[in-house]
Amino acid sequence: MQKRSDEVRVLGERIAQLLHLPAGIEVVSELWSIDPETLDYAGRVDYLAALEKQSGWFNVWMQRAIVAVAGIEPSRADSMYSGVDDSEREEIATALRMSGSTAQGRIDVARTLTQYLPGATAALAVGDISPAHANVIARESAQLIRQGVAPEVLKLIEDEAIAHAEFHTPAQVANKVRSCIAIFAPEQFEAAAVEEKSTRKVSYYPSANGMATIVAFLPAPDAQTIMLAIDRLANKTNGVAKEKLRAFQAQAGHRMRANASAEPEPGLNNGAGLNNGAGLNNGAGDRFNLTDFSADLMDPMDAHRADAITAIAAMFLETSEDLVMSHGRPVTVNLTIDLPTLLGLAQNPGQLSGYGAIPASVARELAADGKWRKFITDPTTGNLLDFGRESYLPPQVLRDFLLARDKTCRFPGCRRSGIKGEIDHAIPWEEGGETSPKNLGLLCKRHHQLKTHGGWKLESFEDGSCEWTTPLGKKRFVPARPMDEVA
Numbered sequence: 001m002q003k004r005s006d007e008v009r010v011l012g013e014r015i016a017q018l019l020h021l022p023a024g025i026e027v028v029s030e031l032w033s034i035d036p037e038t039l040d041y042a043g044r045v046d047y048l049a050a051l052e053k054q055s056g057w058f059n060v061w062m063q064r065a066i067v068a069v070a071g072i073e074p075s076r077a078d079s080m081y082s083g084v085d086d087s088e089r090e091e092i093a094t095a096l097r098m099s100g101s102t103a104q105g106r107i108d109v110a111r112t113l114t115q116y117l118p119g120a121t122a123a124l125a126v127g128d129i130s131p132a133h134a135n136v137i138a139r140e141s142a143q144l145i146r147q148g149v150a151p152e153v154l155k156l157i158e159d160e161a162i163a164h165a166e167f168h169t170p171a172q173v174a175n176k177v178r179s180c181i182a183i184f185a186p187e188q189f190e191a192a193a194v195e196e197k198s199t200r201k202v203s204y205y206p207s208a209n210g211m212a213t214i215v216a217f218l219p220a221p222d223a224q225t226i227m228l229a230i231d232r233l234a235n236k237t238n239g240v241a242k243e244k245l246r247a248f249q250a251q252a253g254h255r256m257r258a259n260a261s262a263e264p265e266p267g268l269n270n271g272a273g274l275n276n277g278a279g280l281n282n283g284a285g286d287r288f289n290l291t292d293f294s295a296d297l298m299d300p301m302d303a304h305r306a307d308a309i310t311a312i313a314a315m316f317l318e319t320s321e322d323l324v325m326s327h328g329r330p331v332t333v334n335l336t337i338d339l340p341t342l343l344g345l346a347q348n349p350g351q352l353s354g355y356g357a358i359p360a361s362v363a364r365e366l367a368a369d370g371k372w373r374k375f376i377t378d379p380t381t382g383n384l385l386d387f388g389r390e391s392y393l394p395p396q397v398l399r400d401f402l403l404a405r406d407k408t409c410r411f412p413g414c415r416r417s418g419i420k421g422e423i424d425h426a427i428p429w430e431e432g433g434e435t436s437p438k439n440l441g442l443l444c445k446r447h448h449q450l451k452t453h454g455g456w457k458l459e460s461f462e463d464g465s466c467e468w469t470t471p472l473g474k475k476r477f478v479p480a481r482p483m484d485e486v487a
Contacts, residue, residue, distance in 0.1 A: 012043035019050045023057035023127035042472045053127030059134070060125040066092060066110040073111075112138040116145050119158045129162060132170040137161045140177035147188045156184050167479055169413040175356045182349030182357035189349065190359045193219075200303055220352055221366055222310040229313035336404075336483050337363045351483070353407060398435070399423065402442055405464045405481065411447035412468060412476045418442040424451065426460035438462050 011034065021027050031054065036047045070088040085107060093103035113121050113134060124134045141157065157180040164176040182189045197219050205213040216223065335353070340346035341360050350363025358366075402423060409416045421442040427433030439460055443451065450456050455471035464480040 008038065008040050008043070012039055012046070015039065015043050015046045015050060019046050019053065023054045023125065028054050028057075042474070045472060045474065052130060056124040056127045056129065056131055056134070059131040060113075060121055063110040063113050063121070066106055067114050069095075070107045070110070072115065108142065109135055109138045112142055112145065116154065117141065117158050119155070119162055123162050123165075129165045130170070133161075133165040133173050136170045136174040137165075137177060140174050140181070143192055144181055144185060144188055147185075147191070149185050149188060153184050157181060167412070167477055169415075171415065172413070179349070179351075179357040182359070186347050186349065186360070189357070190347075190361065193359045193362065198303075200307075202309055216309060218310065219362075220356075220358060221362065224352065225310055226313040229316045335363060335366050337367055342367055398437070398440070401437060402440055404483070405437070406442040407481055408442070409444040409447055410441045410458075410466050410478055411443065411450075412478050414444060414447055416444035420444070422448045424448055424458075426458045426466070437464070441466065 015034070018027055018030060027050070031047070031050055034047065036044050039047060069092055070085065074084045075086070075088055076084070085104060089100050089103050089107065092098075092107065093100045096103065096106075098106075113124075117134075117138060120129065120134050120137050123129045124131065129137075137158065140161075141154065144154065144157070157177060160180045161173055161177050165173050168176070200218050200222075202217075203215045205215070207213055216226065218226070335350055337350040337360075338346065338348055341348045341350070342364060344364070347360040349357040349360060350366070352358050352363075352366075403418050406418050408414060408418050409421050421444045424441055424443045425433040425435070426439050426441065429435070433439050441458075441460055441464075447456075451458055457469040458466055459469075460466045461480075466478050468476040468478070470476065
């Protein structure tokens with residue numbers, strides 16, 4: 001029995017060594033010869049991580065093979081009946097048994113990585129970043145490359161993304177790349193934001209069983225306005241609020257019935273347009289009067305629908321009488337902007353809480369009628385500076401500090417909003433833990449329970465960073481989050 005235990009221990013130590021070696025065929029061969037069932041539980045976790053690291057090396061091999069088939073540059077259309085990469089895309093799609101659109105995405109990522117992002121490709125080859133990290137770096141950089149960004153700027157963004165990937169998920173790295181683009185290439189960032197805004201729209205998709213889907217593609221501040229309104233409605237659980245909601249619905253229904261009885265406008269119900277018996281309205285009496293919303297809602301429909309749904313949500317938030325509180329604050333759209341940019345002396349991006357970087361012009365527009373709170377940050381790191389408190393229940397100013405510092409749950413990779421989370425004492429109050437910024441942090445309910453009852457340990461540091469220890473003794477570090485960086 002002792003011999004068996006020693007063998008498991010030695011094998012586990014070897015797996016830990018392989019985990020820290022660069023990816024390559026030799027490591028793959030050795031891992032192939034090991035049965036994970038012969039390892040203890042901690043060894044199996046390291047084995048899984050080691051295999052994931054090898055996948056990056058193999059992925060680079062795949063990227064080069066895709067480019068070998070598709071070519072370094074997109075192929076030109078042979079005629080008016082063909083498009084860019086038509087033949088190459090379908091060759092890859094049929095060979096790999098995937099859709100044409102998926103194959104085109106693989107081609108675009110492979111060309112971007114192999115031609116423009118040598119650092120990310122090298123990091124992927126040795127397993128320092130995963131294929132998922134490499135894919136988001138390539139996708140987020142693609143538009144910047146098309147805009148002809150200077151190579152040295154692209155190198156800065158690439159290096160920042162690779163460093164960020166060490167402790168962050170692919171989604172968090174994608175946000176980091178966007179923030180870097182906003183900082184290092186502000187003109188391209190602003191131009192891309194203006195271009196994207198013109199494509200805003202709301203789409204409707206019928207589904208089975210009497211259901212349907214509405215998808216809104218909107219500027220980030222507008223989308224947050226809508227989500228805040230939806231959250232406010234969802235929290236209307238008391239009887240008075242429900243009665244108000246029923247009254248509002250009844251009034252809306254009355255207006256729709258009144259509109260339905262109105263005479264049809266010329267041109268809309270002529271049997272050849274929307275109301276031909278097969279469209280939205282099956283008769284002249286069922287038409288909804290769109291002029292109640294906007295005189296020009298039909299032209300262009302997509303953009304005006306997007307503006308209308310945002311206006312509805314904004315109107316609801318302005319007129320709602322009930323106050324829903326989270327950590328002592330009503331629902332708000334939180335924006336961080338430095339003073340020079342606010343005054344128009346700089347063009348640094350703003351940070352929209354829960355989203356990321358937005359152009360300076362948009363940030364100034366949002367800030368024009370906002371309510372202000374001042375935070376002092378470390379000029380070197382951008383982290384919020386510390387201060388002390390002595391009671392168990394944190395005062396409002398300390399809650400505000402934690403919301404601004406942490407932004408999201410502090411568990412590795414978790415992006416649940418801090419405004420919906422719980423304030424946690426890293427060292428419990430009953431064990432001598434202080435109610436101070438160093439010892440406090442925001443955790444979502446699930447990860448708070450994991451820390452309290454699941455055997456996970458948390459050590460919190462002065463700058464807002466923390467380190468988790470798993471029940472197996474594995475260390476997971478979560479860096480501090482500067483004020484000008486999305487969580």
